[in-house]
Amino acid sequence: MRSLAVVVIAACGHPAPPAAPEHRRGGELMIEVGTRYVRLSREVAAGRWELAAYDVHELRETFEDDLLVHTWGDNPTMQKAAKDFLAGPLAQLEATARTQDRAGWGTAFGATTTACNACHKTGKVAFVEIADDGSLRDGR
Numbered sequence: 001m002r003s004l005a006v007v008v009i010a011a012c013g014h015p016a017p018p019a020a021p022e023h024r025r026g027g028e029l030m031i032e033v034g035t036r037y038v039r040l041s042r043e044v045a046a047g048r049w050e051l052a053a054y055d056v057h058e059l060r061e062t063f064e065d066d067l068l069v070h071t072w073g074d075n076p077t078m079q080k081a082a083k084d085f086l087a088g089p090l091a092q093l094e095a096t097a098r099t100q101d102r103a104g105w106g107t108a109f110g111a112t113t114t115a116c117n118a119c120h121k122t123g124k125v126a127f128v129e130i131a132d133d134g135s136l137r138d139g140r
């Protein structure tokens with residue numbers, strides 16, 4: 001039997017350069033937003049409020065970490081639209097998820113869907129339509 005050679009690579013002593021911020025494409029970020037958004041209705045209908053609150057929080061993180069600073073193909077109105085979306089509809093969703101207020105949730109969810117579609121118009125992708133249940137209207 002041949003013996004295995006173990007190669008030990010000594011650390012070279014130079015600190016690693018700071019990692020460049022990860023860049024995710026707008027479409028990829030929005031696929032995450034859409035995936036989380038469509039399941040919210042089912043979660044709340046099933047009384048899974050903790051999971052719904054988690055998904056709403058993850059939506060906020062996606063906006064705060066990426067979409068607020070995204071260049072949107074050099075469209076400066078989009079960063080403002082993203083900020084307004086967080087402060088308005090998304091904050092309402094968070095509040096109703098926290099208090100498990102089913103009626104309030106319905107109102108907040110409707111307003112959020114309207115805001116999703118309004119931003120798609122601003123971003124010149126009006127054909128990306130979100131239906132009342134939170135799904136992408138893709139013909140299914």
Ligand code: HEC
Nearest residue numbers: 026027030031034037081082085116119123125128130136
């Ligand atoms: C700040 C503006 C803005 C907001 C708010 C917004 N979107 Fe979008 N969305 C866009 C833009 C712009 C695109 C097109 C992405 C691209 O061109 O890279 C898009 C694309 C999408 C897509 C298609 C992704 C793909 O490539 O398949 C989905 C799904 C989507 N959005 C869901 C939502 C949902 C659901 C909401 C609300 C919870 C929402 N969006 C809120 C700007 C926004």
